[in-house]
Structures are given as C-alpha cells and as structure tokens.
Amino acid sequence: MSDYSSLRTPSQRVAWTATIVISTLVFIFLIAPILAIMPLSFSSGSYLTYPLPGLSLRWYDDFINSPRWMSSLKNSMIIGVASTVLSMVLGTLAALGLAQWKSRLKPLVLAFVLSPVVVPGVITAVGLYFFFAPIGLTGSYLGLILAHTALATPFVVITVGATLQSFDTNLVRAAASLGASPLYAFRRVILPLIMPGLASGALFAFATSFDEVVIVLFMAGPEQRTLPREMFAGIRENISPTITAAAVILTTVSVILLATMEGLRRRNERLKGSSG
C-alpha cells in the first residue's frame, strides 16, 4: 500500500531521507525526556545530574517509607477506581442510548456530553470550587470523585460508542427470536461483544483521573492530595530524586495502561479480521 519502495527520482529519495531524519529527531524529542529521568531515580547521590555517582534504591525506599507519598498514591487509587466505576456506568448507559436514539438534537447532546474534554481545566475547577464549597464537597473524596467522573465519562462514551458502531444489531434480534429476554440478551450477547470497548473506556477513565491535577489543586484538602498533586508541590519547591522515583512509578502505570490498550486493539483487529 505504500509507495516508499517505488522511489524513482533522486529528489524523491532526498525527500524521503529528510522525512526519516526529521522523524527520528522528533521521536528522540518525544521519548528522550521520559527515558532521561528514569536512571536518575536509581542514583545514589542527591543531585539530578549525569554521570550517576552510583546506583541505589534509596529514593524508592524514601518514597515507600514516606507517609506523604504513600497516602497520595492511595488517594490516587481510591479516586481513580471510584471515578472509573461511576463513569463506566454513566458512560456505557449513555453510549447505548445514543446508539439507538434518533433525533435532530443528537449532535447537540453529543457535543454537550463531550464538552468536559475541551473546556479548560481551570474553568471547570473554578466553577466546581464555587459550586462545591458551599455544599461541603470541597476537601472531600466524594467531591473529587464526582469531578473526575465528569472529566472521564466523555472518553467512555467515545470508546464504547465506537465499539457499538460496529456492533451488529441483528444479533440482538436473533437472541430475542430465540426467546431471550432483553436483559439476558444484553448480558450474554451484547456485553461479551462490546467488552473490549468497555475495557479501553475504563482504561481511559482511570488514566484521566490518575493524571488530573488542576481540579485537585483547587478542591482537595490535605487529606485528599493525589500523586500528581504531590508531584506538583514537589516540583514547585525543589526537585528531589524522590520525585524522579515517583515519576518512574507513574510512568510504569502508564506503560501498563498503554500495553493493555494495545493488546485490546490487536485482539479487536484479530476478531474483526476473522469475522470479515
């Protein structure tokens, strides 16, 4: 499908070489910072410079034995998991509804549902701060979970909606004609088929909450500080190698999420390939 092997003229070859060289530089630009920060977390010294004076796990030790970092990791998990569950319920229902709903209002409703992604974080955060403070939802887990769910749900609606688009509704009719109740058909026919979409929606939702910091900055009390919030404070004050250890832990989480996502995508493509 590609025409890169059929390059004939010298100018085409020059252009192609230039593309490769520039792209390589951009790939280095994209990946180098993430790779550069990792070895520093294993340094035995306390300066963030190369060459490393020696290898040590002291900064990971520091991270694990710091009540501040561990509670922030715990908070990130609590808030992340809770808002993932809540956004999965709301988002999946909405995606199922939107797939069947025929109305001229649909683009408008869809735009509204997706708007939390586009609206700048500061605006959402300030609005929520004014709105949640008088009803006691700032400085609480519930407030943060509710806010993160609003940010994460659009991603669930998009991913689950995309899966539903390729879903064959005749299967539901077939199930119904064989006597399955709608709920049974959903559980045994629809759910297994849209599972990859649900899983990637959940990953997106969790990643959104796990990385969110602006709302946490405005709304979290000292009890609810999350890992990104703690990193923000750490970067502001003075970057210590403990922060690089936290960064490596966060990056590991991202790599796991990305790998799961890739796995789901490949599985999906394989399924599509075998059916079509």
Place this chain on the structure above:
Amino acid sequence: MTAASVTGADAPTEVPLKRRLKRAERARQLKALALVLPLLLYLLFTFAGPIAGMLWRSVDDREVRQILPQTVAALAGWDGKDLPNESAYAALASDILAARASGTMAIAAKRLNYALNGFRTILTSTARNLKAVPEPGTAKETLGKINPAWRERATWTTIKDASGPLTGFYLLAALDLVRNVDGAIVAAAPDQAIYRSVFARTFIISLSVTALCLILGFPVAYLLATLPPGRSNLLMIFVLLPFWTSLLVRTCAWIVLLQSKGVVNDSLHWLGIIDEPLRLIYNRFGVCVAMTHVLLPFMILPLYSSMKAISPAYMRAAASLGAPPVTAFLRIYLPQTLPGIGAGSLLVFILALGYYITPALVGGAADQMISYFIALYTTETANWGLASALGAVLLLATVLLALLYGKLVQGQQVTGGMKN
C-alpha cells in the same frame, strides 16, 4: 407499502400494525433517551451548573447593595452630573455606622477598591472618624470634613456603578476597559491594563506551540502513514507512550533536562560548545518546548488518520501525468491533508489556550497564561468576579474554536466515509 402487498387480503389489519410499529418505535426512542438522561443530569450537576455559576459570578454585583442599602436606594435617582443631595450623604453615614457595627465594611470596601484605588482607605477613615449620625442638614459637611473624597463626584459614581445587582464591571476589566465618571466606556489606565497583554501572550504562546507541533508533527505523521503497518505500529509507540505518560512526569523531565545544571547544559558544556550554562527554563523557551512535547501527539494522531486515508494512487497518477514530485506534493497531497492539518492545529490550539500546569511550573513571571490569572484571583486574592470574567472570556474563545473544530471533523468523517 410492502406490508400491504404481502398481507393482501388482510389489508384492514395494516393500520393497527403501522400504529403499533410507530408506538414500539416511540417506546424505543424513549428508552434510548432514558439511558442518556442519567449522564445529562450528572453533567448538569458536576459540570454545566458549576460553569454557569461561574459565568453568573462575572456579572453578579450585590455586595455593596447589601452592605450600603440606604445609600444605594438614595443614589437610585441621582443623575450623576453633580454631587448627590444631602439625603444620600445622610444615608451613607447611617449605612457606614451600621456596617461598622456588624463588621461587614471590609467586604464593601474590597469591592469598591477594585473600581477606585484608595476607596478602602476612604471608607475605613470615614468609619473611624464618624462618631454619630450627623444632624439633619449637616451630613454632607461632616463627611466632607472627615474625608475630602466625599466632595468628589468620582467617589459617588463608583458607589452608584457598584450598586448592582448586575454589573459589566468585571467583564470590562477583563478587557482592560472601565467606565469613567460620566459613564462612558474607556480604556483603563496603563498601569491597570494588563489583561489584553495576558490574552495576547496566551494567544502567541498557543500559536507558537501549534506551529511547532505542525512543523514537527507533519513529517512524523507522513512517515507513519507511509510505512507498512507492522513498522508504523512499532513506531507509533514513540507517539503513544508520551501521550499516556503523566503530564507532571513530562514537565518534571523537562526541568531535569533543561535546568542550569541539567543534562542539556552539561552535555553542551562537555562538548565545549558553551562555557556558561544557557538559561533554558523558567522562560518562554522552556514553556514552548515543554508544551510542544505535551501537545505533539494531539497533532500527529489527526494528521496520521487524514494521511492514512489518502490513496497512494493519486500521487502515482500525478507522477504518470508528468508532475514533478514537488508539484505533485503541493497540488495533490497537501490539499488532501488540509482537514487533518486543520483538525490537529485547532485541537492543539484549543488545548494550549487553557494550559495552566506546564507554564506555572516551567515559565517565568512573564510567561504565565490566562489560566494562571484565573487561578490566582480565585485562590490567592479572592477577586472572584474578575476570575469569573477572565474565565468567561477564555471559555468564549474555547467554545467558538471548538464549534469550528466540530464542523471540520464532521466534514472530515463524511469525506473519509466516502473514500472508503
């Protein structure tokens, strides 16, 4: 129609069937709506409502009205051409005594001080020196003696302008505009006018980052779209890994790389290119580099999908018709990537406009974007009216661009569908 031809002799049952179908369809639609409704209500409570509340705060102005009610009432009929009459002075004196007793003076003083620098001092000195309600007919004299500002028209127009319940004051202030003593809208004094330059700066940084992303992203997207799927999927990891990596991790990484004893400066020094460390961070350069890094995947992905949809046959056809590669690229390939360029650029620009974390961490004082000021006025100085007004302007810009983006992406999907 088909139902009639099939049922033939049973024609009379056709009408109920049609009606039944319609009813079933309506029930289906209601069920669909019922599934979407929970999310709509949820977003109303946790997203749209709060933002509407913020917008409301940008025009809400009831502090002075609540704390100086008699004064506001007395000024209602004042035409603002001359000094107000004795009754307004008497009302103010009585309001000030009441506000001093209830301890609410500071709130009104804060609001009035936004509009007229030094108003806080005028009010506090008056409150301190006012011993008792002045005798009838002497309020004007008494107040004027305590503070000569009460003999000036501007002092009184400031109170009248702030008497609410709605105001354009904060929205005007967000655009460096004020109402002068005669009620006309004029440019704010140069030492007070900062927001236009903040908006301009926000715009320039976002535009530079968008341009950088486009320049860097275009060749990468082209490469990924041209290589065979196996290899391009492998290279895609270079785009997706940063995309999934925490914003804080990436910002932190750039600080480590670019600081004066950082990796980049050390390497340049070691190579003998520089003697003194370069200042690469806490300035505009650092902001642009870090933001470009964060937003580049948002450019590459839409570009990639638009390029993936371009059939190589077009370029071969152009070549076979004798077009030199540059002409073929400019006249055939580039125009087909324009929807992708538009979508990617708009997306990056919209996201850049609202950025807060990265400039706050790697920028200097002169690189803070509009979000920084919104956050500042919300949490530090508690000037919520101004924070909301700046937020309203930013939101308006974002919504307009998002509508444009929606139009563009929709059109793109249609053409993409047609090509497949």
